[in-house]
Amino acid sequence: MYRYDHCDQAMVDARVAEFRDQCQRRLDGRLSEDQFKPLRLMNGLYLQLHAYMLRVAIPYGTLSGAQMHILADIADRYDRGYAHFTTRQNVQYNWIRLEDAGDILADLASREMHAIQTSGNCIRNISSDHFAGAAADEVCDPRPYAELLRQWSSFHPEFSYLPRKFKIAVIASPTDRAAMKLHDIGINLVRNNEGELGAAFYVGGGMGRTPMIAPLIREFVPLDQLITYAEACLRVYNRHGRRDNKFKARIKILIHELGADEYRRQVEAEFEHLLAQDIEPPFAELERLREFFGDPGFEDLAEAELDRSDPEFALWADRNTHPHKQPGYVSAIVSLKPVGGIPGDATSAQMRLMADLATQYSFDECRVMHTQNIVLPHVRKADLHALWSRLDEAGLATPNLDQIDDIIACPGLDYCSLANARSIPVAQKISQRFAANGKGDTLGELKLKISGCINACGHHHAGHIGILGVDRKGVENYQLLLGGSEADDTSLAKITGPGFDEDGIVDAVETATDVYLANRADGERFLDTYRRIGMAPFKEALYG
Amino acid sequence: MIILTGNDLASGAVTWWAGSEWSRDVADAVDVGEEADAIAAREEAARRVNVPYAIKAEIGPDGTVRPAHIKDRIRGLGPTVRPDLTLKPGDANAVHEVI
Numbered sequence: 001m002y003r004y005d006h007c008d009q010a011m012v013d014a015r016v017a018e019f020r021d022q023c024q025r026r027l028d029g030r031l032s033e034d035q036f037k038p039l040r041l042m043n044g045l046y047l048q049l050h051a052y053m054l055r056v057a058i059p060y061g062t063l064s065g066a067q068m069h070i071l072a073d074i075a076d077r078y079d080r081g082y083a084h085f086t087t088r089q090n091v092q093y094n095w096i097r098l099e100d101a102g103d104i105l106a107d108l109a110s111r112e113m114h115a116i117q118t119s120g121n122c123i124r125n126i127s128s129d130h131f132a133g134a135a136a137d138e139v140c141d142p143r144p145y146a147e148l149l150r151q152w153s154s155f156h157p158e159f160s161y162l163p164r165k166f167k168i169a170v171i172a173s174p175t176d177r178a179a180m181k182l183h184d185i186g187i188n189l190v191r192n193n194e195g196e197l198g199a200a201f202y203v204g205g206g207m208g209r210t211p212m213i214a215p216l217i218r219e220f221v222p223l224d225q226l227i228t229y230a231e232a233c234l235r236v237y238n239r240h241g242r243r244d245n246k247f248k249a250r251i252k253i254l255i256h257e258l259g260a261d262e263y264r265r266q267v268e269a270e271f272e273h274l275l276a277q278d279i280e281p282p283f284a285e286l287e288r289l290r291e292f293f294g295d296p297g298f299e300d301l302a303e304a305e306l307d308r309s310d311p312e313f314a315l316w317a318d319r320n321t322h323p324h325k326q327p328g329y330v331s332a333i334v335s336l337k338p339v340g341g342i343p344g345d346a347t348s349a350q351m352r353l354m355a356d357l358a359t360q361y362s363f364d365e366c367r368v369m370h371t372q373n374i375v376l377p378h379v380r381k382a383d384l385h386a387l388w389s390r391l392d393e394a395g396l397a398t399p400n401l402d403q404i405d406d407i408i409a410c411p412g413l414d415y416c417s418l419a420n421a422r423s424i425p426v427a428q429k430i431s432q433r434f435a436a437n438g439k440g441d442t443l444g445e446l447k448l449k450i451s452g453c454i455n456a457c458g459h460h461h462a463g464h465i466g467i468l469g470v471d472r473k474g475v476e477n478y479q480l481l482l483g484g485s486e487a488d489d490t491s492l493a494k495i496t497g498p499g500f501d502e503d504g505i506v507d508a509v510e511t512a513t514d515v516y517l518a519n520r521a522d523g524e525r526f527l528d529t530y531r532r533i534g535m536a537p538f539k540e541a542l543y544g
Numbered sequence: 545m546i547i548l549t550g551n552d553l554a555s556g557a558v559t560w561w562a563g564s565e566w567s568r569d570v571a572d573a574v575d576v577g578e579e580a581d582a583i584a585a586r587e588e589a590a591r592r593v594n595v596p597y598a599i600k601a602e603i604g605p606d607g608t609v610r611p612a613h614i615k616d617r618i619r620g621l622g623p624t625v626r627p628d629l630t631l632k633p634g635d636a637n638a639v640h641e642v643i
């Protein structure tokens with residue numbers, strides 16, 4: 001894992017002192033709310049429905065046991081004993097007091113963490129594949145490159161006031177586990193025909209009000225030009241992005257209006273100019289970063305079969321583990337989606353347990369998935385049953401990865417001041433419905449995603465089944481969408497028709513799954529069947 | 545009726561103008577009529593509230609104040625998915641009533 005050097009620590013400590021002073025000046029009246037708001041947002045502090053909310057950055061979703069422990073301590077010390085893991089691999093606290101904000105940031109800094117650039121029109125937390133460094137199919141570990149981008153983008157003076165927020169994801173596998181093409185920049189590390197590593201740049205994707213899949217802007221950027229090319233992409237956006245209209249300010253709109261070819265032409269021209277300026281960090285820095293992400297000390301193990309005599313364990317192992325590049329190891333997924341629970345929420349006790357299990361079984365490392373679960377990336381198969389037993393006791397072993405009850409749900413109208421409708425109760429009712437009727441187990445992979453408003457933090461555009469909460473004359477209403485994907489077969493879901501009330505949307509989801517079950521061919525997932533038979537049979541069943 | 549709401553500056557807690565001070569309980573909210581802007585400006589300047597704003601409300605069948613929009617009713621109670629963290633943790637009907 002990456003460890004701060006004295007520069008990182010000094011930067012973060014300085015920011016803690018600065019923000020502590022800003023909070024004090026707000027509390028004693030030297031700053032008005034208008035003056036203070038942009039300052040608190042730069043430090044991830046929002047004012048939400050019930051209190052201040054603090055969003056903490058988790059770079060590329062990677063946490064040590066000690067970091068997870070301090071997150072649990074913060075939940076107890078300053079919040080109400082729990083935290084919420086988000087779809088951008090971050091964590092949020094819902095009940096923060098302004099008086100405590102400085103102390104919280106100091107606690108975070110003591111474990112090499114912060115909340116910088118988790119809000120505002122800047123480059124946000126860099127996200128990545130939650131199986132990075134463990135996946136059998138990756139061409140390299142993407143995290144050294146994500147870390148390089150993190151360092152480049154932190155306090156970047158030119159990109160601190162972009163037209164709008166800017167999100168970057170970095171992956172290094174043909175399988176996209178980070179919704180890469182639905183980011184402002186998606187970087188896929190690849191090998192060219194000569195076997196050299198480089199980066200494919202997809203630019204201009206996103207969800208929100210106007211969802212778009214990022215077009216490929218450059219197939220191969222040599223690694224020693226990675227930052228220079230990213231800088232060129234950002235510069236063209238910063239120059240031409242719409243600042244006059246918030247709803248048209250994201251880079252996806254610029255690229256849509258310019259056309260991918262013209263955007264590419266301008267980026268290439270800027271890239272040529274920047275190459276002459278020699279802005280790329282020394283390659284030695286990248287080499288230094290790579291050392292932090294090396295082999296954590298895997299044992300030479302023979303590939304072993306699991307003891308499957310316990311059927312509950314066998315089911316969990318089948319669903320909630322992922323193949324590892326190292327023989328004898330797997331990645332294990334800790335589910336934060338118990339039936340009827342709140343997707344992504346974890347109590348402080350659960351967080352401490354995950355921290356301890358990461359230390360004991362996974363080389364002191366865990367990862368936040370954008371699907372709001374937690375990965376222990378490097379678990380010996382021989383330890384898997386013991387790990388499962390501990391998770392099961394704590395309600396963290398629901399065997400539901402990528403099943404219909406592994407629902408992404410944003411905080412919605414229960415917490416979020418921008419929401420139109422509640423997301424969480426809909427998720428709870430759906431998971432309870434499919435647990436009670438037994439259909440959940442028959443459906444296979446089915447990704448269901450719920451957003452409480454058009455901002456799409458719950459990725460509803462990318463759900464095999466998506467749900468969008470809308471406000472219909474002050475009453476919650478829910479639109480149903482079908483056919484989205486955020487994997488390597490990225491597609492945008494389409495709305496089925498008129499919306500439903502809270503109970504009606506649960507029925508509608510069940511109806512859609514019934515259509516799938518009645519039509520599926522051998523081996524087809526819900527998404528495959530939808531793509532083959534189209535929207536019509538679903539509409540017919542839903543609306544008659 | 546028109547009532548005034550905002551958040552406590554230091555704690556962020558939801559507050560309601562109760563006539564002479566701010567209350568955590570929406571049931572204490574009073575009709576501010578035409579005075580909303582003046583009260584909001586005075587109270588914000590004194591840092592007794594943060595980002596106050598006026599909303600429509602009505603008196604419900606049980607005689608209590610009910611904000612017109614569901615968002616403010618949820619603000620008044622707390623998250624419907626965590627009844628234990630609402631202002632009425634012991635009241636099984638409280639969540640149902642705000643929806």
Ligand code: SF4
Pocket residue numbers: 410411412413416417418419420451452453454455456457458
């Ligand atoms: S999608 Fe909307 S309601 Fe949900 S968290 Fe984002 S802004 Fe809030």
